[in-house]
Amino acid sequence: xxxxxxxxxxxxxxxxxxxxxxxxxxxxxxxxxxxxxxxxxxxxxxxxxxxxxxxxxxxxxxxxxxxxxxxxxxxxxxxxxxxxxxxxxxxxxxxxxxxxxxxxxxxxxxxxxxxxxxxxxxxxxxxxxxxxxxxxxxxxxxxxxxxxxxxxxxxxxxxxxxxxxxxxxxxxxxxxxxxxxxx
DNA sequence: GTTCCGATGCTT
DNA sequence: AGCATCGGAACG
Numbered sequence: 001x002x003x004x005x006x007x008x009x010x011x012x013x014x015x016x017x018x019x020x021x022x023x024x025x026x027x028x029x030x031x032x033x034x035x036x037x038x039x040x041x042x043x044x045x046x047x048x049x050x051x052x053x054x055x056x057x058x059x060x061x062x063x064x065x066x067x068x069x070x071x072x073x074x075x076x077x078x079x080x081x082x083x084x085x086x087x088x089x090x091x092x093x094x095x096x097x098x099x100x101x102x103x104x105x106x107x108x109x110x111x112x113x114x115x116x117x118x119x120x121x122x123x124x125x126x127x128x129x130x131x132x133x134x135x136x137x138x139x140x141x142x143x144x145x146x147x148x149x150x151x152x153x154x155x156x157x158x159x160x161x162x163x164x165x166x167x168x169x170x171x172x173x174x175x176x177x178x179x180x181x182x183x
Numbered sequence: 184g185t186t187c188c189g190a191t192g193c194t195t
Numbered sequence: 196a197g198c199a200t201c202g203g204a205a206c207g
Binding site (some may be wrong): 041042050051052073076077078079082086097099116117118119156157158159161162 | 197199200
């Protein structure tokens, strides 16, 4: 699989579920650390009761309402940094959460190193200082894949408070991949 | 194998 | 008060 093609603003400026599905198998690159994306979740606009966009554009979430292809990194449970990519048309408030990566280079060879959204950022050295970055330039970016993986689709994790929106099938993963989260 | 719980700090 | 989590302890 060639992984040299950096994904562009236009690539990310499509509906979150489409981008999410196509991100599986792509490479997430931060400097000399690279992981293959094997699990993601799509978060829609303010109408999505599981999304951080549900309160509209706040100081934390305003980046979600900006142009696609920017990072949205926030602190979860006081401990874990979460890495998202803004998608869709400007103003929509969409993003895709990267939930798991498999080591490709610079991460060692334990498939559990990037299994879980908090572990993705720890493995790749991403924190809130990487919030609002333009992934179309700089050392943090995503590179395309050539071969689509076997795709799993199901409900998002950890959003039970969102009622019916928790049951929407907006989580995508590489089926049977050892770096995908268990539950 | 399962369930429970504390850590830890930012957000509304 | 609640949270887009994790790792360890306790239990069976």
